[in-house]
Amino acid sequence: MLGWKKNKENLDKKAAYRPLENETLHNIQNGNELSLLKHNQKCIVTRINDKIEETGFAAENLISLTQDIAKNAEIQKESIEKVVNEISNYSALAEEVFASTENSKRIAEQTMEIAREGSNAVDSSISAMNEIELSVQNAKKVVNDLSLKAAHINEMLAIIKDIANHTNLLSLNASIEAARAGEAGRGFAVVAQEVKNLAQRSAESAGHISNTINEINNSIDETIGAMNKSMDKVLEGSNIGKNTKEVFNNIINAVSTTSEVAEEINAAVSKQTESLENIISSTEEMNRTSEKVMGMVETASLNTQYTKTSLNILSNVSKDLQSISTKLLDKIETDEKAELVLTTFLSEAPLSYDPQLAIDTQSGQILYNVHGGLLLISSTGEITPGIAKSWYVEDDNLTWIFNLRKGAKFHNGREITAEDVKYTYERLLRPSLKSPNSWFLEQIEGAKEYNKGIAQEVKGIKILDRYRVSLKLTRPYTGFLLNLGQYVCSILAKEDVEKGNLTGCGPYILESTEKDRCVLTAFNNYFGGSPYVDKIIVRFEGPKSIESFIDNKCDFVTIDNKKQIEELSKVKNLDIKYKSIMGTYYAGFNLRSNSIFAKDNEIRKALNLAVNKKKIIDEILGGLGEEAKGPMPPNMVDNKYLSGFNYNQRSAKEILSRKGTLIGNSKLKILIREESNETIFYKITQSIINDLKEVGIECTLEKVSPDKYLNPESINRSDLFLSRWISDTGDMDNFLQPMFNPSNFTDFTGYNNPKVTEMMEKAKEIVNPDKRIQLYKELQQIIVDDSPWIFLYHPQLGHISREGVIGVRISPLGIVRYEDIIIEK
Incomplete structure (x- = not known):
C-alpha cells in the first residue's frame, strides 16, 4: 500500500492501514x-x-x-x-x-x-x-x-x-x-x-x-x-x-x-x-x-x-x-514529504522475534530486515560486507580477523564495537538460552565447551581492539562466512537485551508487533544507507493477501500456491515473476516412535511411492514446485543421478502386502496444525491422507497450535509431520546439518546415521568444489536410501507488486530485502 501523510505525529494509526483514496492519489x-x-x-x-x-x-x-x-x-x-x-x-x-x-x-x-x-x-x-x-x-x-x-x-x-x-x-x-x-x-x-x-x-x-x-x-x-x-x-x-x-x-x-x-x-x-x-x-x-x-x-x-x-x-x-x-534538492521547493508506507503479507505469524531463537521462514523474513551481522547475505544469496567492512584469514587458515566499520550504529544510536560481537556470539552459545541455532558457531574454538557450561567464555573469540575481533576455528570450514551472514548471528546491543529489548542494527526498526501484523520503520542511520520506504506494514493473514492486493490494500506480495495464481489470473496485465528457492517441503517420520510406519525402512519407502507429488504441485501449488528426489534442491546439487520415489501405487501395495502381518490394524498418526483449511500445509496433509488411503493405510490426526507444531513434545505424539526447510546460506552443509545431525534441535525426525554425520563433518573441510559436490551426492543417496522423509517438492515463489513499486526481489533463500524497494510514483 502507498501511504502518505503530512505529519507523522498526527497520523491516525488506522489510516496507515487503509488504502489510498483516489483524491489522495x-x-x-x-x-x-x-x-x-x-x-x-x-x-x-x-x-x-x-x-x-x-x-x-x-x-x-x-x-x-x-x-x-x-x-x-x-x-x-x-x-x-x-x-x-x-x-x-x-x-x-x-x-x-x-x-x-x-x-x-x-x-x-x-x-x-x-x-x-x-x-x-x-x-x-x-x-x-x-x-x-x-x-x-x-x-x-x-x-x-x-x-x-x-x-x-x-x-x-x-x-x-x-x-x-x-x-x-x-x-x-x-x-x-x-x-x-x-x-x-x-x-x-x-x-x-x-x-x-x-x-x-x-x-x-x-x-x-x-x-x-x-x-x-x-x-x-x-x-x-x-x-x-x-x-x-x-x-x-x-x-x-x-x-x-x-x-x-x-x-x-x-x-x-x-x-x-x-x-x-x-x-x-x-x-x-x-x-x-x-x-x-x-x-x-x-x-x-x-x-x-x-x-x-x-x-x-x-x-x-x-x-x-x-x-x-x-x-x-x-x-x-x-x-x-x-x-x-534544497533549491527545489516542494511540499513536505509525506511518510512512505507499503503493506505486504506473510503466510502466517513469525514464531519468534529473537534472531537467536527463531527457526521458521516467517521469522527470517522479518529478522533479515531488522537485524544485521558482521556480514550480510545479498539479494542474490552472496556474502557482502556488514558491520565488518573487511576481513581476512591468517596463515593458519583458522583465524579470521574482522575489521568493523567505525560509526556503524544500533537502533538505539550507540556505536557498534568488537565487544558487542563477542557478547552476541556468546549469548547465542549460552547454555541457558538453549538456542536451536547454536550450531551456526560450533566451529569456533571453545564454542562447544562454553555451550556445555564447562567454560566461562568462548576461547576462540578475541577482542583485538574496539574495531577488530578475531574468530579462531577448530578446523577449516568452507561455509563459515556464510553462517556469519545469517540473521541468527545478528549483533545485538547488550544493554537493551538485558532489559528484554532485542535492539538490532538493520535497515528497519521493529516498531510494533500485534497478533495479525508487525510494523517496521526505516532506520535512517543504517550503515548500508537509509531505506527508500519509511514504513513497512507486514500482515500475517496469508489467505487474504491476494484479495487485499486486488483491492489495493496491499502493495507487493509473494505467491506460493495455485489458488493465489487463479485469483490473480482474473486481473489483466499483471506481471508475475518467479524464482526457484533453495528449499524443500517434506513429511518427516518420527523415527523416535515405536510405530511400525516409522521403524520399518521398507514401509517408509512404500509410503514415499504412495504419495502423488505431482498432484500436490499441480493442484495445490499451481505448478510452483519441482518433485523432490532427495532432500537437497536441484539448484544446489544437480539431482539427475537420483532415481527418487516416483508415484507408484502398485509397488507401494506390494510392499505393504508383504508387511501386512507387521502392520496389522495400526493407524498412521499425522500431526496437523490447528489452522484454516486454506493453508498449504493443511491441503498437503489432506492430499497425503487420501493417497495413503488408496493403498490401505488409515490415518488419524493429532492437532496442535502452529506455534507448538515443531516442539519435540508435539512431534512425539505422531508418526508423521509436515515441515519445510529453506536454506539459510545456500551452502550444502548448512542445508543438511540442521536436519540430519542428531546433535541439532532442528533434526525433528531424530535421524541418526553415524556414517552420514561423519561424512558431513568431513565435507566441511573440502575446498575442491568438485570433490565436495561428489561427497554431498553420496551423502544425499544414503539419506534417500534411509528414507527418513516422504520427499515432497522443492518450492518456487512468485511475486507481484503494484505499479510504481520496484525493487521487489526474492533471493534464492526466499527473502525479500525491504531496503531495496523503491516507490517510483
Whole structure:
C-alpha cells in the first residue's frame, strides 16, 4: 500500500492501514511527486556513496589478497625449483638403483648356481648316509648272530662244567675203590688221580672260557649300543641332509624370486626414470607457468591498485555529487514529504522475534530486515560486507580477523564495537538460552565447551581492539562466512537485551508487533544507507493477501500456491515473476516412535511411492514446485543421478502386502496444525491422507497450535509431520546439518546415521568444489536410501507488486530485502 501523510505525529494509526483514496492519489501525482523524486534522489546518492565505500573495502581486501597471492606464488616458484633439484637428484639415484639391481641380478644368478651345487651335494650326502645306515644294520645283524652263538657256547660250557664236576666225582669214587683194592688198585688210583686233575683243568678252562665269553658278550652289547647310536646319528644326519636340501630349495626359490623381482625393479626403475624425466619436464613447465603467474599477479596487483585509485576518485566524485545534489534538492521547493508506507503479507505469524531463537521462514523474513551481522547475505544469496567492512584469514587458515566499520550504529544510536560481537556470539552459545541455532558457531574454538557450561567464555573469540575481533576455528570450514551472514548471528546491543529489548542494527526498526501484523520503520542511520520506504506494514493473514492486493490494500506480495495464481489470473496485465528457492517441503517420520510406519525402512519407502507429488504441485501449488528426489534442491546439487520415489501405487501395495502381518490394524498418526483449511500445509496433509488411503493405510490426526507444531513434545505424539526447510546460506552443509545431525534441535525426525554425520563433518573441510559436490551426492543417496522423509517438492515463489513499486526481489533463500524497494510514483 502507498501511504502518505503530512505529519507523522498526527497520523491516525488506522489510516496507515487503509488504502489510498483516489483524491489522495491525485494530490500525490500533481503535488508531491517532485517531493518523492527528491527523496529517492537523496537516498540513491547516499546509497551510491555507501556502496562505493563498500567497493573500496572490497578493493582493499583484493589488494591484500593479491599481495598474499604474490608472496605465495614466489614461495611456490622457489618450492618448484627445489622440487626440480630434488627430482634431478632422485633421477640420478634411480639410475644408481638400476645399476645396483643389475649387479644384484648377476649375484643372484651366481648364488642360485652355488645353491644348486649345494643341493646336489646334499643329495649325494643323503645317499651315502642311506648306504651307511644299511651297512650298520647288516653289521648289527652279524653282531647279534655272534651274540647268539656266544650264548650257545655258554650253554656248552655249562655242560662241560657239569661233566667235569661229574668226572671229578667219579675220580674221587675211583680213588676210594682203588684204595680198597690195595696194591691191585694202585695203578687204577694213579689213573683216577689223573682223571681228577683233567676234570679240574677242564673245569678251570671252562671257567676261563666262560669269563672270556662274558667279556665278548659285554663287548657285543657295547658294540650294539654303539651301532644303535651310529644308527641314530646316521638318521639324524639323513634328516639334516633332507632339511639342508629344503633350505637349498628355499634358497633357489628365493633367489629365483629375487631375480624376478630384480627384473621387475629394473622395469619399474626404467619406467620411473622415464616418468621422472616427464616430471622434470612438467616441473620446468610449472616453473615457467609460475613465472607467468607472477607476472599476472603483478599486473593484477597494479590493476587492483588502479581500481582502488579509481574508486577513490569515484568516491570523491560521489561525495561531490552528494554535495551538489543536496544543494540542488534544497533549491527545489516542494511540499513536505509525506511518510512512505507499503503493506505486504506473510503466510502466517513469525514464531519468534529473537534472531537467536527463531527457526521458521516467517521469522527470517522479518529478522533479515531488522537485524544485521558482521556480514550480510545479498539479494542474490552472496556474502557482502556488514558491520565488518573487511576481513581476512591468517596463515593458519583458522583465524579470521574482522575489521568493523567505525560509526556503524544500533537502533538505539550507540556505536557498534568488537565487544558487542563477542557478547552476541556468546549469548547465542549460552547454555541457558538453549538456542536451536547454536550450531551456526560450533566451529569456533571453545564454542562447544562454553555451550556445555564447562567454560566461562568462548576461547576462540578475541577482542583485538574496539574495531577488530578475531574468530579462531577448530578446523577449516568452507561455509563459515556464510553462517556469519545469517540473521541468527545478528549483533545485538547488550544493554537493551538485558532489559528484554532485542535492539538490532538493520535497515528497519521493529516498531510494533500485534497478533495479525508487525510494523517496521526505516532506520535512517543504517550503515548500508537509509531505506527508500519509511514504513513497512507486514500482515500475517496469508489467505487474504491476494484479495487485499486486488483491492489495493496491499502493495507487493509473494505467491506460493495455485489458488493465489487463479485469483490473480482474473486481473489483466499483471506481471508475475518467479524464482526457484533453495528449499524443500517434506513429511518427516518420527523415527523416535515405536510405530511400525516409522521403524520399518521398507514401509517408509512404500509410503514415499504412495504419495502423488505431482498432484500436490499441480493442484495445490499451481505448478510452483519441482518433485523432490532427495532432500537437497536441484539448484544446489544437480539431482539427475537420483532415481527418487516416483508415484507408484502398485509397488507401494506390494510392499505393504508383504508387511501386512507387521502392520496389522495400526493407524498412521499425522500431526496437523490447528489452522484454516486454506493453508498449504493443511491441503498437503489432506492430499497425503487420501493417497495413503488408496493403498490401505488409515490415518488419524493429532492437532496442535502452529506455534507448538515443531516442539519435540508435539512431534512425539505422531508418526508423521509436515515441515519445510529453506536454506539459510545456500551452502550444502548448512542445508543438511540442521536436519540430519542428531546433535541439532532442528533434526525433528531424530535421524541418526553415524556414517552420514561423519561424512558431513568431513565435507566441511573440502575446498575442491568438485570433490565436495561428489561427497554431498553420496551423502544425499544414503539419506534417500534411509528414507527418513516422504520427499515432497522443492518450492518456487512468485511475486507481484503494484505499479510504481520496484525493487521487489526474492533471493534464492526466499527473502525479500525491504531496503531495496523503491516507490517510483
